[in-house]
Amino acid sequence: MDSRWDLGFLSKAVERLPSSFDRWESIVDDLPILLKDSGKQLRDKVDCLPLITVDESSLPTKQHWQRAYCVITFISQAYKFIEGQGDAALCTSLPRQLAVPLVAISSHLGLSPSPCYAAFVLWNWHLKNPNEPLSKDNFKVALSFTGKEDEDWFYLIHMRIELAAAPGIKAVVDCIEAIKKDDQQEVMRCLKIVTDCISSITDIMKEMYQECNPSVFYNMLRVFFSGSKEGIQYVGTEDPDTLRTYPGASGVQSSIIPLFDIFLGIELEGGTKSFLDGMRIRMPLEHRQFLTDMKNEYKKDEFSHSILRTYVQLHPCNKDAYNSCVTALVAFRQEHIDLVTNYISKPSNDTATEGTGGSALKIFLTKPIEKTEKFKL
């Protein structure tokens, strides 16, 4: 049995980096304090940071590199957006002591050197009780910009969603075998698990409102997830004079929904498809690879049609189970639009036209719903 996905797409980074990184760790420990008073204290601390070497001997395991990516991303994002207004970054260059390790760590992990979902959600947690396994009640957020409960809750909801996806990921993998063996009962079981999984993800998402205030999200948190449209120079790296532009972090960089789209044979089109495909580079390498593998598996029939859809068409007893899955995905996307309306459109009085990922909000999010619905058999 493949145990790779027991935690879904979450991965447990080390809790603290080795002592040579103490200066970084002490900055992220104190971020909420350092960011007060327009962040002058943070700027002073960063300005006198030495250039710390990152290599296989200072970061011996993948879990160290993951923690290093979270830490350097939090410091860089905080630094870039000190006194930032709206989406406008105050600084136009990232200093050498941040830019050089950010590029090296990202490249080691196969990520682009920009703020990605992995830094805020997938690797940004610790076990509350290290003697107990991971469960929805046994993890806490590792890094925070503001120290506010709203920020923790925002990450926790995403983390709980990622964890709740674990059985669905396994069912997607198991279903390939079931189709190959022509085991209709097993196919039905897998479809049911995926439906339940998508429904519970949607239910968890609705809990966002409980402790994350839309106005706090929009006015205080969102800026820290932003990318750079104007461009920022990465001092000390290759092409230091180039203004690098990149999108910010967004749930669009989670692999869950793309996986369920692949499983159900749902193909989005045009600008939406190319935007989503472009986001893959901002997912961890192994998740990208897994999505590619699954895409190849589920597309293996001779006409390059989705093998699940072809199978369901040949065995209509699975049709209701398949359609329930599609319905659950439509419901997820609808609920998600409500979040975007309440957390972005309303607090901005409808002036925000783009997500942190850089998409044209309304069109981008409405199209997938219409398209998904059409895939019912």
Ligand code: HEM
């Ligand atoms: C307050 C909470 C949330 C807000 C404000 C929000 C906002 C957005 C925005 C603006 C986009 C468009 C892409 C961009 O430019 O960033 C997007 C896309 C997306 N988000 Fe969220 N999001 C939230 C929570 C979530 C959660 C909890 C998930 C679950 C993993 C999620 C998954 C997605 C997915 C999969 C897309 C791609 C669109 C699709 O496939 O239908 N989002 N989100």
